[in-house]
Amino acid sequence: MCDVGRDNGPQLRRVVYTDPRDGTAYTYLTNEMTLPAWAIVLMYKQRWNIEKVFHQFKSKMEERKSWASSEEAKQAHGIFECLAHNLALLFELEVKERENLTDEVEIEKKTKRKPHLKNREGETMKSGENFINQAVKRATQRTHRFIRWLRVALYREVPWREAVARLAVIWGSKC
Numbered sequence: 001m002c003d004v005g006r007d008n009g010p011q012l013r014r015v016v017y018t019d020p021r022d023g024t025a026y027t028y029l030t031n032e033m034t035l036p037a038w039a040i041v042l043m044y045k046q047r048w049n050i051e052k053v054f055h056q057f058k059s060k061m062e063e064r065k066s067w068a069s070s071e072e073a074k075q076a077h078g079i080f081e082c083l084a085h086n087l088a089l090l091f092e093l094e095v096k097e098r099e100n101l102t103d104e105v106e107i108e109k110k111t112k113r114k115p116h117l118k119n120r121e122g123e124t125m126k127s128g129e130n131f132i133n134q135a136v137k138r139a140t141q142r143t144h145r146f147i148r149w150l151r152v153a154l155y156r157e158v159p160w161r162e163a164v165a166r167l168a169v170i171w172g173s174k175c
Contacts, residue, residue: 017041022123056142057081088142088150099164104172106143145170 015028015037028044035043057063063081068074095101118124149170153163167173 013040015040024121053085056085085142088147091150092142092146095164095167099168101164101168101171101173103143103146105145105170108172 012029012031013033017026028040030040068077149167
């Protein structure tokens with residue numbers, strides 16, 4: 001970590017984080033001077049998770065633009081989308097726990113992707129946990145399969161047992 005800046009401009013702080021899995025260095029510039037470096041790295045990791053939620057709204061939940069025109073209505077729409085996202089997350093966790101289901105399809109996909117993950121330099125990423133990845137777990141991604149299942153179950157008013165059986169098939173899980 002070091003401070004960088006100009007004589008006539010704002011002072012910036014450079015925080016460098018090296019991923020212990022593969023040695024890739026990530027550099028963050030900030031004007032926040034009081035927080036420890038690890039907190040800056042955690043905040044940037046969280047910011048990326050927030051960007052993934054926006055992606056989910058646009059691509060998976062098909063919310064491309066606000067249905068409102070006034071500023072208050074746009075804020076209400078944004079709050080509604082966040083509530084819908086959080087409810088879907090909580091509902092997915094509850095279904096997994098209550099019905100003892102796991103998304104085997106997604107686990108298999110992640111397992112197959114892992115050997116092919118590359119860093120910015122194109123080198124294969126090493127596996128390993130570190131503080132940053134343990135401190136912030138990504139809870140932002142619902143799969144298309146889960147969102148489609150939820151939409152069908154809600155719109156068609158499918159009985160619970162039938163809906164859960166269908167989700168088990170979609171996830172490749174045994175219930």
